[in-house]
Amino acid sequence: MGMVKTLLDIRLIIFESLESGFNHMVTSVLTVFIVIDLFKAFVDYQENDRIRLTDITDATIFIVLREIAVGLYSQEFGYEFILSLAALLFVLSIMRVLAIKYSPAKSRVSGADTTIQSEGQTAKQGASAVLDKCKAVSESN
Secondary structure, eight states, rough: OOHHHHHHHHHHHHHHHHHHHHHHHHHHHHHHHHHHHHHHHHHHHHHHOOOOOOHHHHHHHHHHHHHHHHHHTTTOHHHEEEEEHHHHHHHHHHHHHHHHHTTTHHHHHHHHHHHHOOOOOOOOHHHHHHHHHHHHHHHHH
């Protein structure tokens, strides 16, 4: 539905002024990105029964970027408001980087790797023991 609305907004660029048509087009495209990201978070919640912090920060970053773009194109906002949105965007970006760096899923994966590695070492020791027995049997024959 959002893509259909965006494609219909193309006629605004053709038949109306380029500035207002382009403004509608930019806001529509950014709104579609926000809806896609929120839908991705909803699907992730349905599959895993949890909401990841990165999904929420991504959606919030898209919302802030949309507001900055709308404000810059319409020239409605003062520089104080744009700077405050930029500061919010900076904080959200730092939050997203920290959420990825200190992800609980990452620590679970590294713990699983050590378990797999220790099982692999046991399997290697078992395999080498079997090979040693085979060598001994073949040498005795």
